[in-house]
Amino acid sequence: MTNYRLTLAYEGTRYRGWQRQGNTSGSIEEKVGSTLSRILGEDIELHGSGRTDAGVHARAQQASFKTASEMSAEEILSALRQYLPEDIGALSLQEADMRFHARLSAKEKTYVYRIWNSETPCVFRRRWVWVLPDRLDIAAMESAAAQLCGKHDFSSFRTGKSNKSAVRTVTAIELERRDKELWLRFTGDGFLYNMVRILTGTLVEVGQGKRSAGSMGAILEAKNRTAAGITAPPQGLTLWEVRY
Amino acid sequence: MTNYRLTLAYEGTRYRGWQRQGNTSGSIEEKVGSTLSRILGEDIELHGSGRTDAGVHARAQQASFKTASEMSAEEILSALRQYLPEDIGALSLQEADMRFHARLSAKEKTYVYRIWNSETPCVFRRRWVWVLPDRLDIAAMESAAAQLCGKHDFSSFRTGKSNKSAVRTVTAIELERRDKELWLRFTGDGFLYNMVRILTGTLVEVGQGKRSAGSMGAILEAKNRTAAGITAPPQGLTLWEVRY
Numbered sequence: 001m002t003n004y005r006l007t008l009a010y011e012g013t014r015y016r017g018w019q020r021q022g023n024t025s026g027s028i029e030e031k032v033g034s035t036l037s038r039i040l041g042e043d044i045e046l047h048g049s050g051r052t053d054a055g056v057h058a059r060a061q062q063a064s065f066k067t068a069s070e071m072s073a074e075e076i077l078s079a080l081r082q083y084l085p086e087d088i089g090a091l092s093l094q095e096a097d098m099r100f101h102a103r104l105s106a107k108e109k110t111y112v113y114r115i116w117n118s119e120t121p122c123v124f125r126r127r128w129v130w131v132l133p134d135r136l137d138i139a140a141m142e143s144a145a146a147q148l149c150g151k152h153d154f155s156s157f158r159t160g161k162s163n164k165s166a167v168r169t170v171t172a173i174e175l176e177r178r179d180k181e182l183w184l185r186f187t188g189d190g191f192l193y194n195m196v197r198i199l200t201g202t203l204v205e206v207g208q209g210k211r212s213a214g215s216m217g218a219i220l221e222a223k224n225r226t227a228a229g230i231t232a233p234p235q236g237l238t239l240w241e242v243r244y
Numbered sequence: 245m246t247n248y249r250l251t252l253a254y255e256g257t258r259y260r261g262w263q264r265q266g267n268t269s270g271s272i273e274e275k276v277g278s279t280l281s282r283i284l285g286e287d288i289e290l291h292g293s294g295r296t297d298a299g300v301h302a303r304a305q306q307a308s309f310k311t312a313s314e315m316s317a318e319e320i321l322s323a324l325r326q327y328l329p330e331d332i333g334a335l336s337l338q339e340a341d342m343r344f345h346a347r348l349s350a351k352e353k354t355y356v357y358r359i360w361n362s363e364t365p366c367v368f369r370r371r372w373v374w375v376l377p378d379r380l381d382i383a384a385m386e387s388a389a390a391q392l393c394g395k396h397d398f399s400s401f402r403t404g405k406s407n408k409s410a411v412r413t414v415t416a417i418e419l420e421r422r423d424k425e426l427w428l429r430f431t432g433d434g435f436l437y438n439m440v441r442i443l444t445g446t447l448v449e450v451g452q453g454k455r456s457a458g459s460m461g462a463i464l465e466a467k468n469r470t471a472a473g474i475t476a477p478p479q480g481l482t483l484w485e486v487r488y
Contacts, residue, residue: 009367057368081365089365121325121333123253124301124372 299478380451
């Protein structure tokens with residue numbers, strides 16, 4: 001058996017997200033997993049570092065899988081590049097320690113949320129940004145972002161109910177103007193379902209003056225989804241990096 | 245009457261090119277012209293700085309039109325942004341001198357041809373590049389490019405027959421490596437039908453070692469399309485800038 005670590009880029013526009021959902025098709029996990037199974041001639045169980053929502057992109061998603069095949073990494077990678085659709089790219093494939101697991105071994109993840117913050121039409125990047133020309137108070141957003149960093153129960157920033165712990169550590173939320181874009185870069189040990197998008201929506205409401213920068217503590221304490229802001233649209237979000 | 249200069253960006257993927265062709269629809273000229281006519285309530289004759297081929301993009305195409313309407317430039321621009329599809333963006337609209345004509349007044353144009361020159365899959369920029377992982381001899385391409393600059397009869401670099409003069413002045417062809425991409429930047433007083441794409445295809449053949457860098461003079465002298473290289477695919481080409 002060989003354990004592999006696979007790095008993938010994808011444009012999520014056409015997909016139902018990373019995770020296979022029951023028997024429905026259209027997930028990236030299913031597309032890559034079934035392509036690998038066909039190449040290797042055995043059922044491949046593919047583990048992603050985590051889910052990305054429908055419509056969310058990945059610059060470098062990580063996945064792992066084991067195979068008894070004796071094909072070389074180079075051959076598998078070349079076949080993957082041949083058979084995957086053009087909106088899913090196999091960036092690299094490396095042999096990994098047998099204990100390596102893309103999700104369980106992950107230490108930290110970075111997501112980038114891109115806002116096209118201009119009246120000028122966005123033609124070329126429109127599939128990867130949230131078009132939002134409103135004037136945003138960046139200083140207020142940065143102040144609010146600072147209060148969200150640290151180890152907290154992020155129940156207010158999760159969609160759906162769950163008995164699983166909502167405690168996560170967000171190590172950094174950095175805002176950066178890049179010409180007409182505003183980038184929000186979130187780094188943490190893990191993120192709940194829709195969490196980055198709800199954090200973004202809430203920070204944007206602070207930027208628009210709809211919420212005070214000082215209200216983040218109260219939202220966290222509420223442990224209730226209705227206390228936080230909107231869920232920002234999926235296409236602005238990209239899984240940027242996973243660290244092990 | 246007011247004469248306007250309109251700056252447009254577009255992703256050419258879905259279109260038959262800039263120019264209206266008889267009664268068929270699907271050209272960018274027709275889309276923008278009919279939108280303007282609807283907004284201004286009169287038949288608008290739109291003049292682009294020049295054609296772009298089917299599938300070719302524009303970062304800043306220039307167009308001009310006259311109108312008797314008393315709407316302000318700001319109102320017209322705002323309406324254009326509302327009604328144009330998301331792959332055509334009205335970047336700016338300015339009042340121009342009555343003698344200004346986007347094509348006849350143009351002094352110089354720059355086109356950029358982008359080659360994705362890597363084995364690594366191109367996921368996010370795939371609509372705007374020619375994917376060509378071959379090893380390219382950049383020095384040989386630069387030497388060939390230098391021989392193509394200047395005032396020449398470019399009949400060998402034009403698709404189709406025409407009695408019109410094929411003499412053009414190419415002031416610069418610059419090659420630049422940008423990470424996995426190779427950019428070819430062409431500047432000149434005007435370009436014939438398919439000319440930038442044939443220049444690119446010919447330079448690529450030099451880079452691949454299929455032609456010698458020194459053969460450009462002979463191709464120009466032949467004044468025959470068959471003497472030059474292939475026509476590079478349209479999606480790699482972007483009209484970058486028009487100067488007046």
